[in-house]
Amino acid sequence: xxxxxxxxxxxxxxxxxxxxxxxxxxxxxxxxxxxxxxxxxxxxxxxxxxxxxxxxxxxxxxxxxxxxxxxxxxxxxxxxxxxxxxxxxxxxxxxxxxxxxxxxxxxxxxxxxxxxxxxxxxxxxxxxxxxxxxxxxxxxxxxxxxxxxxxxxxxxxxxxxxxxxxxxxxxxxxxxxxxxxxxxxxxxxxxxxxxxxxxxxxxxxxxxxxxxxxxxxxxxxxxxxxxxxxxxxxxxxxxxxxxxxxxxxxxxxxxxxxxxxxxxxxxxxxxxxxxxxxxxxxxxxxxxxxxxxxxxxxxxxxxxxxxxxxxxxxxxxxxxxxxxxxxxx
Numbered sequence: 001x002x003x004x005x006x007x008x009x010x011x012x013x014x015x016x017x018x019x020x021x022x023x024x025x026x027x028x029x030x031x032x033x034x035x036x037x038x039x040x041x042x043x044x045x046x047x048x049x050x051x052x053x054x055x056x057x058x059x060x061x062x063x064x065x066x067x068x069x070x071x072x073x074x075x076x077x078x079x080x081x082x083x084x085x086x087x088x089x090x091x092x093x094x095x096x097x098x099x100x101x102x103x104x105x106x107x108x109x110x111x112x113x114x115x116x117x118x119x120x121x122x123x124x125x126x127x128x129x130x131x132x133x134x135x136x137x138x139x140x141x142x143x144x145x146x147x148x149x150x151x152x153x154x155x156x157x158x159x160x161x162x163x164x165x166x167x168x169x170x171x172x173x174x175x176x177x178x179x180x181x182x183x184x185x186x187x188x189x190x191x192x193x194x195x196x197x198x199x200x201x202x203x204x205x206x207x208x209x210x211x212x213x214x215x216x217x218x219x220x221x222x223x224x225x226x227x228x229x230x231x232x233x234x235x236x237x238x239x240x241x242x243x244x245x246x247x248x249x250x251x252x253x254x255x256x257x258x259x260x261x262x263x264x265x266x267x268x269x270x271x272x273x274x275x276x277x278x279x280x281x282x283x284x285x286x287x288x289x290x291x292x293x294x295x296x297x298x299x300x301x302x303x304x305x306x307x308x309x310x311x312x313x314x315x316x317x318x319x320x321x322x323x324x325x326x327x328x329x
Contacts, residue, residue, distance in 0.1 A: 019050065063092060165194050172185075200233065207226070254284055
């Protein structure tokens with residue numbers, strides 16, 4: 001049953017005909033995916049489900065809850081609900097695409113690739129599916145996976161809006177994974193020309209390419225532009241009730257940006273700024289940054305005093321000698 005048909009059934013049913021399950025599912029559907037109450041009401045619906053409510057609606061309830069869980073960065077829970085939804089309704093293409101993304105986020109690249117390929121078998125002209133396939137291949141880190149990921153991102157670029165930065169961002173990350181820093185820089189710079197809502201992500205990845213190429217000023221500049229957006233991203237996840245996993249991911253991304261700007265400051269001989277950045281990263285829970293704080297706070301060893309060279313003693317004239325040289329006849 002499609003989502004539109006499910007909504008039509010829910011909205012058309014008179015209030016007195018609603019079962020407890022349908023009533024709670026209706027409330028879940030009335031909330032946006034990013035509203036934590038969507039997960040709460042979908043959970044209540046699933047607890048209230050009875051066989052007479054029908055398995056198609058049960059599948060949809062799992063899918064509705066998965067949408068909310070994914071929006072709150074709870075990928076393990078979303079993957080579980082999507083699997084249950086697909087066990088009942090294998091034709092739910094959107095569930096396949098969502099599960100591919102959730103599995104990629106969890107580092108389960110092989111499973112994510114299977115889902116993406118199955119989705120693309122029926123939707124070969126959907127750029128979102130090709131993006132999901134590229135991401136699935138990229139997280140596998142297998143031989144040639146970077147090349148296969150770039151092929152998928154190239155396909156995505158054919159079907160997406162030309163201003164969408166994600167294919168170029170994916171290319172840049174793929175090049176970075178094999179230390180092809182100049183190619184990565186070119187792809188990430190192309191993405192930076194049309195960043196849309198991904199400016200911070202693009203800049204933080206590009207700063208890695210700059211750092212690897214020894215351009216510390218450019219790396220510092222990109223990180224300085226990205227940090228305010230990363231701060232807001234962490235605040236937004238805390239405010240909207242993202243699960244701990246989602247908040248931790250945003251916190252560590254922010255900490256890593258501060259840490260790497262600290263390294264750039266060290267390379268640029270700006271000790272005080274480097275120390276300030278490393279302290280920020282350390283406070284956000286990044287151990288390598290704490291180690292750099294300890295190293296920078298140690299007083300520099302004093303230079304050893306220069307050794308004085310002893311002058312050779314002057315030879316005194318013999319007692320009573322005039323100092324004239326005596327020559328034998």
